[in-house]
Amino acid sequence: MKKVISLCFIGALGVLLLMVMASMPRMGDPQSPTNTRVIDRYLEGAEEETGTENVITGVILNYRGYDTMGEVTVIFTGLAAVLAVLGRERRGRIHAYPDRSPIRPSIIVRSAVSFLLPFIVLFSLYTVLHGEISPGGGFQGGAVLAAGMFVFAAAFGLWRAGRTVPPWLRYAVEGAAPVTFFLVGAAGLVGGAEFLTYMLPKASAGLQPSLRTWMTLLVEGGIGAGGAMIFLSILMAMAREEDAGGQAA
Amino acid sequence: MDRLLDNYHYAAAAILFCIGLYSVIVRPNIIKKIIGLNIMETSVFLLLVSMGWKDGGIAPIHGGGAEAAAMVNPIPQALILTGIVVAVSTTAVALSLVILLYRQYGTLDVDRLMKEEESESAPAGAGSGEG
Numbered sequence: 001m002k003k004v005i006s007l008c009f010i011g012a013l014g015v016l017l018l019m020v021m022a023s024m025p026r027m028g029d030p031q032s033p034t035n036t037r038v039i040d041r042y043l044e045g046a047e048e049e050t051g052t053e054n055v056i057t058g059v060i061l062n063y064r065g066y067d068t069m070g071e072v073t074v075i076f077t078g079l080a081a082v083l084a085v086l087g088r089e090r091r092g093r094i095h096a097y098p099d100r101s102p103i104r105p106s107i108i109v110r111s112a113v114s115f116l117l118p119f120i121v122l123f124s125l126y127t128v129l130h131g132e133i134s135p136g137g138g139f140q141g142g143a144v145l146a147a148g149m150f151v152f153a154a155a156f157g158l159w160r161a162g163r164t165v166p167p168w169l170r171y172a173v174e175g176a177a178p179v180t181f182f183l184v185g186a187a188g189l190v191g192g193a194e195f196l197t198y199m200l201p202k203a204s205a206g207l208q209p210s211l212r213t214w215m216t217l218l219v220e221g222g223i224g225a226g227g228a229m230i231f232l233s234i235l236m237a238m239a240r241e242e243d244a245g246g247q248a249a
Numbered sequence: 250m251d252r253l254l255d256n257y258h259y260a261a262a263a264i265l266f267c268i269g270l271y272s273v274i275v276r277p278n279i280i281k282k283i284i285g286l287n288i289m290e291t292s293v294f295l296l297l298v299s300m301g302w303k304d305g306g307i308a309p310i311h312g313g314g315a316e317a318a319a320m321v322n323p324i325p326q327a328l329i330l331t332g333i334v335v336a337v338s339t340t341a342v343a344l345s346l347v348i349l350l351y352r353q354y355g356t357l358d359v360d361r362l363m364k365e366e367e368s369e370s371a372p373a374g375a376g377s378g379e380g
Contacts, residue, residue: 006274010267017263022253028304035303035322042324043309043317055309055320059327071331078338082345133312139330234341238348 051198051212052132060137061216065196069185072177072223079174079230086237089162096239099157113155120148128224132216138177138223145224146231153232158239165232173229180222184215258299265292279350279357283343290336294329301325 025032042063043055050058060068128141153161188197198215253260265288272285301322307315309323351357354365 003275006271010271010274013270014263014267017266018253018260021256021259021263022250024252024256024259026252026255027258027299028255028302028306030303034300034325039322039324040317043320046323047311053310053312055311055323056326056330059323060330064327064331067331071334074335075338078341081342085342085345085349134310135308137330139334234345238341238345 051210052216054132054134054137057132057137057216057220061219062196062198065185069178069181069196072181072226075227075230076175076178079233082234082237088233089167089236089240096158096241099159100241105155109155113151117148117152120151121145124148124224124228128220129217131220132213138220139227141220142224142227142231145228149228149232150235153235153239158236161232162236165229170229170233170236173225174233175226176222176229177226180219180226184219187215258302259296262292262296262299265289265295277358277360279347279359279362280344282359283340283347286343287336287340290332294332297325297332298329 025034029035042059046055046058046063047053050062052058052061124141124145126141127136127144128138131137131141149161149165152164184198185196189195191197198212269285269288269290269292272288273282276282276285301324303319303321305319306321307319309320309326311317347357350362354362356362356365
């Protein structure tokens with residue numbers, strides 16, 4: 001009964017939504033309201049105003065810099081909430097199902113993972129460092145790096161993963177994203193401009209990609225490394241099992 | 250109706266939204282509810298990103314002689330990046346709460362969880378009447 005009522009409700013909602021979609025401007029119309037108001041301003045002005053060739057990176061880090069800083073804080077708060085609920089693993093005691101399983105992952109899985117992992121890490125670095133001149137950026141590169149580490153942890157177990165990326169490194173880098181964002185923003189303040197202007201007058205004279213590019217790269221790198229470590233810590237908190245006599249989280 | 254065929258991305262977004270809502274409302278398993286929530290989020294991302302599309306558009310990246318007039322709208326893409334990060338964070342928090350629930354009650358079925366909670370609070374809670 002409950003199912004029938006829900007289905008009727010969802011069906012009605014679906015018809016209503018489809019009717020709305022049918023009355024919206026045609027997708028891809030260059031004259032539609034979404035494509036006419038402020039977009040030209042962003043597309044034409046972004047390169048000079050933000051110093052990045054990728055307009056999306058410019059929008060994320062410059063025009064919407066405060067928003068992205070809040071977003072970075074959101075992931076960090078997410079990690080804090082997960083750790084508050086589940087608790088941090090104790091030193092050297094981490095294990096999970098793949099570690100205890102009597103069946104080891106086959107040689108094919110293990111050698112494929114060890115063969116692919118360097119390339120995954122390299123690709124994530126490329127994605128972070130090329131974020132301002134090609135598709136990519138800090139969040140994307142961090143997600144790729146985290147995915148590579150997840151694959152490693154799935155094939156070799158949490159214990160090996162915890163040894164490969166030592167806990168002190170994770171604890172130290174987790175906060176990197178908000179910290180670099182704030183420091184770079186404060187550098188603009190010190191330089192006599194507004195917060196998050198990516199400027200530091202007097203230091204920028206002889207640098208060959210401009211100082212602004214270096215600062216953008218710094219923020220991207222902070223977001224990438226911090227994001228990847230946050231995801232790995234979330235995985236560690238979620239996948240580990242309580243040991244028999246341990247207190248509940 | 251023609252317009253709906255032109256706007257097939259939007260139509261797909263509406264259908265995805267309904268699928269996600271279905272699994273949030275009907276499925277008793279909490280993890281499937283969270284998956285449904287993620288499907289709903291994805292449908293919104295699809296809708297907003299497709300709104301920025303222009304006919305024959307190119308990626309909004311200068312350099313290599315790309316002309317600004319042909320580029321697609323960069324704003325929805327930047328917004329969706331924010332949205333994805335927030336979705337990941339909320340999913341992580343929700344899943345950790347689910348892990349805690351499973352450790353406590355040994356089930357992920359919402360109906361059984363509600364029953365467990367009722368039977369647990371019935372003897373103890375004397376004066377908390379809340380529908």
